Amino acid sequence: MEEKVYVIDTSGFIVGVEFTHGKMITVPGVVDEIIDSTSRLRFELMHDAGLRVEPPLGTFRDIIASAAESTGDATVLSETDIDVLAKALELAQGSQVILITDDYAIQNVASKLSIEYRPAGSSGIAKEVVWEMKCTGCGAVVTSGSDCPVCGSSIRRRRVGN
Ligand SMILES: [Zn+2]
Structure with missing residues (x-):
């Protein structure tokens, strides 16, 4: 069975997600975006519990950028959004990845690339827009x-x- 990996967007720290199993990964840009003290504390706790912070490989950023062009999300995705998606796509090559995000543009591009995602809080969109x-x-x-x-x-x- 493939290893389950959770790639966590900024919304995952704001809303607060808890996992009992599986690896947790986020990207440096997300850590920079977590500024309020509650989210910071959540991040610290998850970091202590094994959350890793890793940038994505450049080749996967390129794939995300062109996928975002085709869905019309390119103009609203931030550099951090692209990093989160690229990291999820990179890890999906060898693991079962679940992207945790409440951002509709990120969810939309994830859907386009068949990356499984789950909302941290709000209800997600059902299909590609x-x-x-x-x-x-x-x-x-x-x-x-x-x-x-x-x-x-x-x-x-x-x-x-x-
Ligand atoms: Zn006009």
């Missing part, structure tokens, strides 16, 4: 940016299909 960036003024559909290249109005992100 495709996003579209659309101008609020003229209705032009764009791939990136916050202002419309046609009329200059603001761009809003909305889900299409599914």
